[in-house]
Amino acid sequence: MRVLSWNINGIRASKRNMKEMLDSLNSDVICLQETKVTRDMLDEPTAIVEGYSSYFSHSKKRSGYSGTANYCKNHVTPECAEEGLSGILTLTDDDSIGNYGNHTSFSDDEIKDLDAEGRAVLTQHKIRLEDDSIKNLVIINVYCPRFDPDRQDRHMYKLRFYALLQTRAEALLKAGCHVIILGDINTTHKDIDHCDPEDEESLKKPSRRWLNQMLWEKDRDPSIDDDINRDEFNAATPYTVGGKFVDTYRYFHPDKEGAFTNWCTLTNARATNYGRRLDYILADVELADKCLKDVDILQDVEGSDHCPITVDLKCTCIPASTCPSLCTKFMPEFSGKQQKLSNFFTKVSRNEVSNKEDNVLCVNGNTEADKVKLEGVKTDSRGLKRTEDVSKSSQPVKRQKTGLSKSTSGAKQSSLMAFFNKGSEQKLKKCTLKVEDNSSAEKFESAEMNSKYFKNKDEPTSNESQGSNSDSIVTTSQKLVKENSNETTSVWKNLLGGLGPAPLCKGHNEPCVLRMVKKPGPNKGKQFYTCARGEGHKSNPEARCDFFKWVTMKKK
Structure with missing residues (x-):
């Protein structure tokens, strides 16, 4: 049985099926973290995948x-599944x-707040x-909060989330279940576990002390000091004990360096493996002794600033x-129990409408004779029957047109470039008139041009004539578009002054x-040049150098 964890950094960002x-x-x-989808954003191709059940x-x-x-394959369908760590989001006792x-160490508001950000989902497997013994295995998939140095309340939120996670995990162990905690810790x-270890103060960080x-x-x-006063330590409670889990990767590779799972994408740090190990798979001690077979960090899998990790x-x-x-699959919008908003905007053909009307008329008629009796009978909007002359019903009904009709004046909207280059549009028209020598000016005056083809709306052409002229027209149009594009680029460069x-x-x-510069301060918004290579140690010649230069705009 293989279990995988991956901070996907947006499940909709993937271009793959x-x-x-x-x-x-x-x-x-x-198990995926940071999916970045709420219930209203979850679409059917993401929620319903053949061969899998998703939670x-x-x-x-x-x-x-x-x-x-x-996402669980069908041969590992879980017996139970829960959202959140506290149980307040569980709707039915059966699951x-x-x-x-x-x-008791958490307030009611604190419990609700800790489970309100979608940071944990649990599945229980037999x-x-x-x-040959049979046990329950609970997989706790978590996306632990990030510490924001500018917000002290988020630091406390992170520590209290750790405390709630440990409380739930140890309670499941006490009940006789095997437990795996995995995700972005x-x-x-x-x-x-860090490319550039910080000073001695980092060893005193509460998050590192909690994990230790x-x-x-x-x-x-x-x-790392593990002498913790659980009455005062915010990342634990007096009812937790610690020491119950194994870091599965270090179980097999206790001294391996460069085993990172996260890199900064802005500095291309992945190219030089200048990262951190933030993703873990923790298994309870008994499960590790009996069942651990192998672990791996899949650094070659791209698509996120994190990479997947696995345990066998x-x-x-x-x-x-x-x-x-x-x-x-039991959600109303995916099980067919809830009308989708898109159905209100789906275009229905006249044949479908007539078929629906025939079905309504033949509800009470089971034979052909019954259908004949209902000939000429229609229902109004209130469902009341009314008779109508059949001969009249066969005549077309004239309906008064409402709304604005399409303009036939042929007026075109002026382009933005016309404000900066007054002769560009006239030049484009002159080039258009030269497409064919035998064509009159009036014929191409109203022609529509795009990057693919010209199409004459006034004179229909046969397939043969259209095919013979299409190559020359397409080639000419592409040249005109390219020439116009280059001219537009030069106009903007002359106007704004390129870098x-x-x-x-x-x-x-x-x-x-x-x-x-995006960091708040006096330099926010200013541009600068730096080495294009990935971030890395100063001793690494393949890493980026310390070149830096502010951008100075050209003066007109």
Whole structure:
């Protein structure tokens, strides 16, 4: 059984077919984070994928934000599925996984707030171990909050989310389930998990201390203080104990360097593997001893600023006979129980309308004779029957046209370039008149031109004549469009003053890349040139050099 975790950074951003993408990941349970879809944004091709059942958790606060999802192949259909960690979002007891732990350390508003951003979705599977014993395996897919240094409230939110996650995981273990916590944990554990370890203060970060106390003794970093007062530590509660989980990657590769899962896309840091390990698969100690087979970091899989990670388990899954109620196929908009908004804008043909009218007229008639009796009988908008002369009904009904008719004046809207280059449109008309020598000026005066073809609306042509002239017309039109485009570009450059060619960096003598300052401050919005290579260590000659140059605009 293979389980995969991936921060996809927007499930709709992928240009590939959803089934094709899922199949390429070659896993039984695929857990995605940062899907960035809310319930109203979820479309059918994303929600319903052949061969899979899917379970989503959406943000209730912001649209296109956060979000998690589990895709399970049919042979690993879960028995239960839940949204959130606290249980307040679970609608039915039949599909409840249960075992939520002691929440006395959390206020009611705090619990609601922690489960309101769609950061956790759980699926429970029945598995058969190698010793032929059957156990429940709960997969907790989480997208832990990011620490925003400018917002202290978000730092507290992150720590309290950690505390709720540990509370639920340890409660499930206590109930006899095996537990896997996976996803974007949004912290690095050891210095080896970061491309550029920070100073000694980083070892005191609450997020690193929380992850360190979560793991068993063999995985802990001795340089991180694990003496935690659980009454005062915001990332834990007095009812949690710690030391119950194994970092599956370090279980097999305790000292491997460069095992990163996240890179900065703005600096092209992935090219030099200048990143961090923020994504983890944590398994309970007993499951790790009995079932762990292999783990991997799929750094070659692109499409996000994170890469997928996988774990292989030595067990088989016993699929449930039916999917839990959280499954997307039971949503009213996908199960056919809810009228879709798009149906109101679908164009219906006259034949379909007439067929529907015939069906309405023949509701009470089961024979041909009954249909004849209903000849000439129609219903008005209130459903009342009224008779009508059949001979009259066969005549066409004249309807009064309403609305604005299309303009036939042939007036065209002036282009923006006309304000800067008054002779461009006249030049274009003159070029148009020269397309064919035998054509009159009046014929091409009203011709419509685009990048693909000219089409004369006034004189219909045969297929043969159209085919013979099409090649020359298309070639001429393409030349005119290209000439006009180049002229437009030159006009804008003369008007605004281009930046000119990019300077060469001093480290590699290569063209630089243009960037803009987005950080608030006096330089926000200013542009600058920097080395185009990916970010990396200063000792790495393949990494970008320290070249920097502010952009100075040309004066007219």
